[in-house]
Amino acid sequence: MVQYNPKDWIVFIFRFHKSDTFRKLxxxxxxxxxxxxxxxxxxxxxxxxxxxxxxxxIPVMHSMLGFVISLLLVFRTNTAYDRWWEGRKLWGALVNNSRNLAMKLSVILKEEHDRAYFRKLIPGYASILSKHLTDVETSLQLYEGIDLDNHKHRPNQVAKMMYQKITDLHEQKKITGDQLIILNAELQSFTDICGACERIKNTPIxxxxxxxxxxxxxxxxxxxxxxxxxxxxxxxxxxxxxxxxxxxxxxxxxxxxxDPFGFDANDLPIEKISANIKKHVEEII
Amino acid sequence: MVQYNPKDWIVFIFRFHKSDTFRKLxxxxxxxxxxxxxxxxxxxxxxxxxxxxxxxxIPVMHSMLGFVISLLLVFRTNTAYDRWWEGRKLWGALVNNSRNLAMKLSVILKEEHDRAYFRKLIPGYASILSKHLTDVETSLQLYEGIDLDNHKHRPNQVAKMMYQKITDLHEQKKITGDQLIILNAELQSFTDICGACERIKNTPIxxxxxxxxxxxxxxxxxxxxxxxxxxxxxxxxxxxxxxxxxxxxxxxxxxxxxDPFGFDANDLPIEKISANIKKHVEEII
Amino acid sequence: MVQYNPKDWIVFIFRFHKSDTFRKLxxxxxxxxxxxxxxxxxxxxxxxxxxxxxxxxIPVMHSMLGFVISLLLVFRTNTAYDRWWEGRKLWGALVNNSRNLAMKLSVILKEEHDRAYFRKLIPGYASILSKHLTDVETSLQLYEGIDLDNHKHRPNQVAKMMYQKITDLHEQKKITGDQLIILNAELQSFTDICGACERIKNTPIxxxxxxxxxxxxxxxxxxxxxxxxxxxxxxxxxxxxxxxxxxxxxxxxxxxxxDPFGFDANDLPIEKISANIKKHVEEII
Amino acid sequence: MVQYNPKDWIVFIFRFHKSDTFRKLxxxxxxxxxxxxxxxxxxxxxxxxxxxxxxxxIPVMHSMLGFVISLLLVFRTNTAYDRWWEGRKLWGALVNNSRNLAMKLSVILKEEHDRAYFRKLIPGYASILSKHLTDVETSLQLYEGIDLDNHKHRPNQVAKMMYQKITDLHEQKKITGDQLIILNAELQSFTDICGACERIKNTPIxxxxxxxxxxxxxxxxxxxxxxxxxxxxxxxxxxxxxxxxxxxxxxxxxxxxxDPFGFDANDLPIEKISANIKKHVEEII
Amino acid sequence: MVQYNPKDWIVFIFRFHKSDTFRKLxxxxxxxxxxxxxxxxxxxxxxxxxxxxxxxxIPVMHSMLGFVISLLLVFRTNTAYDRWWEGRKLWGALVNNSRNLAMKLSVILKEEHDRAYFRKLIPGYASILSKHLTDVETSLQLYEGIDLDNHKHRPNQVAKMMYQKITDLHEQKKITGDQLIILNAELQSFTDICGACERIKNTPIxxxxxxxxxxxxxxxxxxxxxxxxxxxxxxxxxxxxxxxxxxxxxxxxxxxxxDPFGFDANDLPIEKISANIKKHVEEII
Missing domain, CATH: 1.20.120 (Four Helix Bundle (Hemerythrin (Met), subunit A))
Incomplete structure (x- = not known):
């Protein structure tokens, strides 16, 4: 993500950043x-x-179609921005859910080794999801005739490990039934966020x-x-x-x-967000 | 769904794909x-x-109405795209819920034959829903004087089987009351998704x-x-x-x-999504 | 609702359906x-x-205002369409909730006469709501000085009967506390949907x-x-x-x-949807 | 709210209602x-x-800026209408929640005097909220240097009384823990609706x-x-x-x-809605 | 936030407030x-x-591009306003959740010192969040190569303290499992709101x-x-x-x-909202 001060007009007008369309065009x-x-x-x-x-x-044609093309480009701009912003919201939700899950577990779990398990696993999910989303295979999931994916779906594996651990702790009575209900929302959100990011990734307009x-x-x-x-x-x-x-x-x-999950200059800094999640979760739990 | 690289302008401009409106017109x-x-x-x-x-x-009329027709077509584009994207979101939610349900059940259920039941049933729902949505009868549900549907509503039958099994397991104490509450969200989402897809299918603008x-x-x-x-x-x-x-x-x-659930080139690849659900659920449970 | 094939241009252009604005104007x-x-x-x-x-x-004025009037009409079109589509979504939600409630009760309730009660009551709600919404009194609820409503609010009566029955079954231990929690979402959705439809009905722009x-x-x-x-x-x-x-x-x-709940040609086919709910609920429970 | 028939063009065109902008301008x-x-x-x-x-x-300037001003006014119209419609939705939600809470309590509570308490309190909330929203102090909450509010926040007082009563009934075992969970959504919605209405009221564009x-x-x-x-x-x-x-x-x-909560001709009829809530709640509980 | 009467045109037209773009330009x-x-x-x-x-x-170019630039500026206006309004909604939700949590705890907790704890902590969250959001470090979180944050994330610390206290009270049986479930929604909302505000703050368009x-x-x-x-x-x-x-x-x-969380004249009055939360929570609990 490019760092900038939105109020500095001079820089915007006369600096041609490498991601600037002027240079590309x-x-x-x-x-x-x-x-x-x-x-x-x-x-x-x-x-x-x-x-x-x-x-x-001939320009009578251009002025008539000028409306249509302007409106179409704004439609295009809106849908692209909505996808970008939805991606940002999803990663924001991942931040929130990681923090909330860490907080809840940190006060519920009394034993350090249980907490240590989640201290590693929660940021691990974000980190693996960030790799998964920049993987080219992820963006090809929906095309016929392409059969990749020799390896398993890794975010699912991590999410399952979390469910497994929670269920084990529940059976060991370290987590009560009511607490299980409370933890459920955060747990299932991981997979929901992963699925929604995949949707944005593998379905262009x-x-x-x-x-x-x-x-x-x-x-x-x-x-x-x-x-x-x-x-x-x-x-x-x-x-x-x-x-x-x-x-x-x-x-x-x-x-x-x-496609906000890539390496373009305007793409979302999902690796940095993953690093922040790691930092904050370790502070909490 | 047509596979393409959005950044390859030359191909877009000079290739006339069979779904290209240029060829149709x-x-x-x-x-x-x-x-x-x-x-x-x-x-x-x-x-x-x-x-x-x-x-x-006469062109004074055309330039005046040029606004209206442009805006109307953008309205049309927006609503059509919203329906398509809502359809995609619904199938994304189906993916998420199938995965989450599979994960939860895989850690709760201790016996292989119980898990096997859901290993078949969860992807089965997606597969049957995808057939249901491409069935022409589904798109005619709301017209008067049409009375088809000799057979039962099949997605409902599958959903009911899942509810039945979960209730049986609950009565056999294999699933606790708290776990029942946790499983409920995913279970009812199947029918909600089916209904929302039917709505898009049978109600054009x-x-x-x-x-x-x-x-x-x-x-x-x-x-x-x-x-x-x-x-x-x-x-x-x-x-x-x-x-x-x-x-x-x-x-x-x-x-x-x-109508995103059909066989047009731009329609959603719901069969492929069903196959992916099958693949991932079998990995999990 | 008018049945049509959106791809058949000839029919659209040369047929003047009785609901066609051309005929009315x-x-x-x-x-x-x-x-x-x-x-x-x-x-x-x-x-x-x-x-x-x-x-x-004088046409300089018309071309200047042509833009405002086009945008206003598109604003009008958008809000009207949003209300229509929201109405459709609400009835879609009614379908989903009726089905889900029927499925849940069909697996929870062991006795036929309990199931029979809901087999009648669930589709009954949809049917009474559809009558309630086409009643002229419903659209006048919010005006001062109008005091109709000698009779009670009938959808509320039906919803209360469902709550009563569920509570009775809960007290007879036929429904556990956890199941009560699970059934709650569907039960309260009936009244929420009714209220939202009334809102659309009685509040024009x-x-x-x-x-x-x-x-x-x-x-x-x-x-x-x-x-x-x-x-x-x-x-x-x-x-x-x-x-x-x-x-x-x-x-x-x-x-x-x-106002999507009326008798205009484009209005929602709520009677037909009610009939479909009846059909599907009877299949399930 | 002005009562009107949207299809009666003659009246709209030739009648200059006192809220008509033509008269004001x-x-x-x-x-x-x-x-x-x-x-x-x-x-x-x-x-x-x-x-x-x-x-x-000079008109070349006016025709160029004609686009901008039209689009800005439509932006203005959209945001104003969204606020108005959000206000309407909030009061619709208040209707729904009042009805649902009344229904639930009417079947749960066995003793007349407990029901009587809520028969008074539920419509009381709507009525006090309607007064609160038309109070000029409410719209000034967010400005610095203004310190009014000698009296307490009255809707909060009523909401707290409901929570108090429900907790008392829970402690007297008249309401089970599962029922407490079910009642929670409606109870907290009152305060959520109040806060959202205050937000619309005290934050203009x-x-x-x-x-x-x-x-x-x-x-x-x-x-x-x-x-x-x-x-x-x-x-x-x-x-x-x-x-x-x-x-x-x-x-x-x-x-x-x-600002949909005022005394302008187009403002929402919140007093009438309060009266309807009273009428319907008394029918139910 | 600037206090103003939207109906007073004379003031708007002839007064050049210090935040007026006319003065700045x-x-x-x-x-x-x-x-x-x-x-x-x-x-x-x-x-x-x-x-x-x-x-x-040359003006033929300007009139053609006039349409594009107008639409772009309206797109810009819409997204900026949406961010501002989302920020306002988030702080409105913070108000609602603070009030609801205070009400619930005030009726559940019997001992004054427990209530006193939350009387201080709940408004404390809003106050610390308001400081956190105006801190310049918060807006730089997502840039690579910037490693500030020597101190811990303070809103998280406060949220964790609340979770800790609730869990302690639960273990002391002062809060039942059902009540824990009811309190959960408000508790996790604090962190969700914080994360969403950070998202708006650190991700410009x-x-x-x-x-x-x-x-x-x-x-x-x-x-x-x-x-x-x-x-x-x-x-x-x-x-x-x-x-x-x-x-x-x-x-x-x-x-x-x-960026609605700053010190510009149009920014949200989050300090004032924090003060209001303090005032109302102290009234309640």
Whole structure:
């Protein structure tokens, strides 16, 4: 996660962080610029099309579709952000449940070796889940014809160990039935959180939307110079580049954050969160 | 579900997957093109209407209604996507609950044959639910005058078997009262998930919206050439086709994903999820 | 509820179902057409206003306000749809809870006459609730000065009978304390669902919004012909009719679905759902 | 709450209810009209500015900012409506919980005088909460430097009395431990609902938004006539008035409903709901 | 939190509160004004560019992108407001849970010294959480390479003390098992609320969005004068300033409220809420 001060405008405007879409888009922007220049040269100097040519009215299409594309990109932005924020909430819930479980067990369990068991296991779950989520196999779970997973599902193994230990302690009367009921919510939350993270990881937005939005941006930008060179001349070059930069940036950022469990600059710092869980749980129990 | 890499633009733009709306719309696009050409021929060459003809101002209507139609299609997109994502969440919850139930039972039940019973029944529920949801009768449950369902509601039968077994084990003191309380949440979730999936399946968005949006797109596109041929000449043909492509694609994708339990390319891979549940539950219990 | 295939465009476009807003709006559309024609006649032929008359610039107002009115209608559409969908979810929850309660009781209760009691009472609740919600008195509960309700609140009576029976069975030791806790969630859900449906039924969106949107559409449409006849001539007649059709349809559909418990064509089929609950509960218990 | 039939357009359009924004805005509309007339007189007749004066292009600014202001007002409308609807849901939950608590206690408690206690106390909570919420002190709780509240927090006192009675009955063995667990959800909901209503009451939307939106509308409307009089002449007077009416109405309605617990015409009828709770609880217990 | 009457327009429009974006933006607005004047002087008087220069058509770009920037700023406004409102809800939940826990314990605990313990501890949690959230270290938890936190996590320490005391009382039989279950929800809510507040505090919106929006506003405003001076002359100065004021204000307000736990004028009054919790809890227990 990139550390920043949201109120420092100068830095935002003039610093081009390596995750900045401006840097990523430079090659494409140069290409779009050359393309626009080429279209302008052809229409204005080679074919010498008159200002009355019907092509000069093409922008009516762009202004009409400008609404649709803006709204679609905002839809895209919203869904990507929701997924990112849901991921953050899930890891926040993991923090909370780890802390609560540690607190409850720390006051219920009288023997140090029992507490030591959970002191290791609770942060262990977060740590294994963080590895599980950055594993490429996890993101391929739902495709047909792919049969990986030679090894067992490791977060499940850890969760089962916790259930096993709690049940053992219950049978040894170290945990009463009422306490069992109280501990249940935190225990089952681990698996719920794991499943929800897997869902975000292995289910991108429907292929059709992704394909449609990219095709739409492509055709939109590619047809933009035909009309613009009549009214803007070679100024159409920076104009088309800037419009491309805006539209493509929104799609690029959405692509980056819609899978919040990865190694992109904006992805969630789940390893750091795991480390914090470890630190806090050890403080508590 | 279509497997794809969201960051691979070239593939998205130039590959026309069989579920791509571009391929599905080709016949209609050809028709719209011919129609626009016909309107252009009539207005420009047959009747030779002058540029001052009032028809040339028709686009003021289209630009005004352009807001409404864009916003409506985004509303449509949002609701369709929400249904699809809710379906995905429900199946995610089924995964979580199957896992949690399996874990709890695996540590509570001491006898192998009891565990074996649930090893079969838990994944069985997912598998039967997935068949139930792709059954055409399920989507017709709410219409008057249709009386199918000779056979019983099968997911309910499986859920009842689980309740029965748990109650039997409780009476045999293999499960304590406190454990019964703990198991309850997962048990009732099966039926809740089934009901919620049925709701999505058998209740499309209100007929009036569906009918209105389609009528609106139709009239909008059909009247578009009348004004456009004055300013765009025969360039109106690709322009109208492109606008049609954009509007119709949004409606088509929404139609496809608003019922996420089917056999469309973007539908949820519920059979694969069932298979994963089977695999993981067998690992656990 | 209207049965339809969302993918059959031809039917949607050319069939005018009796609930279609097109049919409902025909008288108003004819009036608007005549009105526009009259304005056109006055301005163009009677007063022979020149194209430079300031009236011809009135559309600048319409295009500015076009954005506000579109967004407002989408706000209206969203809130109406949310109420409709919330209503559907509540009845889905009623289905789920009826099934779960039936399953739990069917395995807990050993005596047929106890089960028979609930076999009648559980579907009875749904059936009485469906009558309660279509009763006109229910929608008037919150107005001052209206004092109806000579009879008791019938869903409450049925819910209380269920609580009474469960408590009796608990006192007769046929239901243990732990089972009582498990049954509680379903029991209280009946009253929660009833209350939430009443809330949707008796609280329309604030009067001010409803009044404002209707006034806004009216003034908007009524002033539209003044400027349009200059640029569109008598073509303004179909144009104004079409714009009116779009704006009024959105408001009409929203009006219809914002109260989902009625007899409009798009309303929820709560009687059919009640019948399904009866069928499934009888299968289970 | 205003009683109305959403389908009766004629009434909505031609009746100016006392809560109608049209009536409230009349003085301002007259002022805006006079102001626009004055600007028109100055520009057109006193200074006789030519049509080519740069001022005539001011509307490019208004059409650009027209998007922003429309979207902002819809944001305002959405948040205000959400608060209003959340308030309605909270009071709906109060109805549900009062009914459920009454039902549960009516079957658990065998002695009339115990039931009589709750027959008085349950509706008493709703009634005291309704007074508490319309008390001006409640809306000032969060401001520094204001130290009112000489008296105790009355809803808390009533909630505590209920907890006290339930605990006493539990100690007298009239309520078992399992029943105590079942009653807990309803009991704590009272205080949760009270706190949530207080939150809506004492936390308006951030000052900055409120101030910004009002300043924006003011500058937007005040600069509108400068350009419009060139294209619209004195027709600018009704046009500017109408645009002002639309923008200001949205803000006015939002102001009214964002605090749903007051005495405005659109506020929630919480006294009537309290009376209904009393009626229904007395029927039940 | 700023105290204000939402219905007092005059104050809003003419008072420039110290948190008003108008005051904060004055230096930038002066700069933008000078810049626009400079561009105007160059284009109109120094280079004497003709009205037909292609630069005069630059505004077609601004009107196309006007839609995107408006939607983006509304997206920004929505997410910032959601975070602010979620923060408010969390502190509202803290109020509710503190009250409910105090009420439950006040009726369960018979001995004054036990009650006294919680009379101090419950408000203590809110007070320590409020300090914890305004601590700068809290907002840096998730960045790599930063290792602060020499001291322990203080809210966790307090929460653990509460768990410890409850468990002790349970072992002393002052609290029954059923009561333990009832108390559990409030106890674990403290840590859940703390974790959720930390999440809002230490996770701003993704860096990419923040950087992109600021760059976009900057380029948008900087290119605005080039075209506007042709149509507006020196009137472009106030016009560009006003557009800048609107766009920058939205971003500024969003920056301020997206972290609701700070010392900005619009931030949540968490110290005051803590004081209220103290006051009410002491009244109750």
């Amino acid at each position: 430079i090659p494409m922007m140069l290409f779009i610029g050359a393309y626009t220049g080429g279209v302008g040269y052809l229409e204005l100097e080679y074919w010498k099309l008159s200002q009355k040519n019907h092509l000069s009215n 429907p292929y059709s939307y992704s394909a449609f939005i990219k095709k739409f941006i492509f055709f939109y930008i590619m047809t933009l110079p035909f009309g613009y060179v009549f009214s803007l001349g070679y100024y159409a070059i920076p104009v088309v580049i800037f419009i491309f930069y805006v539209l493509a940036s929104l799609e690029l950022i959405a692509e980056e954050i819609e | 080709i016949p209609m696009m050809l028709f719209i093109g011919a129609y626009t050409g016909g309107v252009g021929y009539l207005e420009l060459e047959y009747w030779k209407l002058s540029q001052k003809n009032h028809l040339s101002n 209100p007929y009036s919206y569906s009918a209105f949006i389609k009528k609106f797109i139709f009239f909008y596109i059909m009247t578009l050439p009348f004004g456009y041929v004055f300013s765009l000449g025969y360039y109106a043909i690709p322009v109208v086709i492109f606008i049609f492509y954009v509007l119709a694609s949004l409606e088509l994708i929404a139609e496809e994903i608003e | 025909i008288p108003m559309m004819l009036f608007i057409g005549a009105y526009t024609g009259g304005v056109g006649y006055l301005e163009l032929e009677y007063w022979k206003l020149s194209q430079k008359n300031h009236l011809s610039n 604030p009067y001010s919004y409803s009044a404002f949107i209707k006034k806004f559409i009216f003034f908007y449409i009524m002033t539209l012909p003044f400027g349009y006849v200059f640029s569109l001539g008598y073509y303004a007649i179909p144009v104004v009719i079409f714009i009116f059709y779009v704006l009024a349809s959105l408001e009409l559909i929203a009006e219809e679905i914002e | 009349i003085p301002m509309m007259l002022f805006i009209g006079a102001y626009t007339g004055g600007v028109g007189y100055l520009e057109l007749e006193y200074w006789k500015l030519s049509q080519k004066n740069h001022l005539s292009n 951030p000052y900055s938004y409120s101030a910004f939106i009002k300043k924006f509308i003011f500058f937007y409307i005040m600069t509108l006539p400068f350009g419009y009089v060139f294209s619209l002449g004195y027709y600018a007077i009704p046009v500017v008035i109408f645009i002002f009416y639309v923008l200001a109405s949205l803000e006015l309605i939002a102001e009214e409903i964002e | 004055i230096p930038m607005m002066l700069f933008i004004g000078a810049y626009t004047g400079g561009v105007g002087y160059l284009e109109l008087e120094y280079w004497k560019l003709s009205q037909k220069n292609h630069l005069s058509n 993704p860096y990419s969005y923040s950087a992109f929006i600021k760059k976009f506003i900057f380029f948008y405003i900087m290119t605005l004068p080039f075209g506007y001076v042709f149509s507006l002359g020196y009137y472009a100065i106030p016009v560009v300033i006003f557009i800048f004021y609107v766009l920058a204000s939205l971003e500024l307000i969003a920056e301020e409220i997206e």
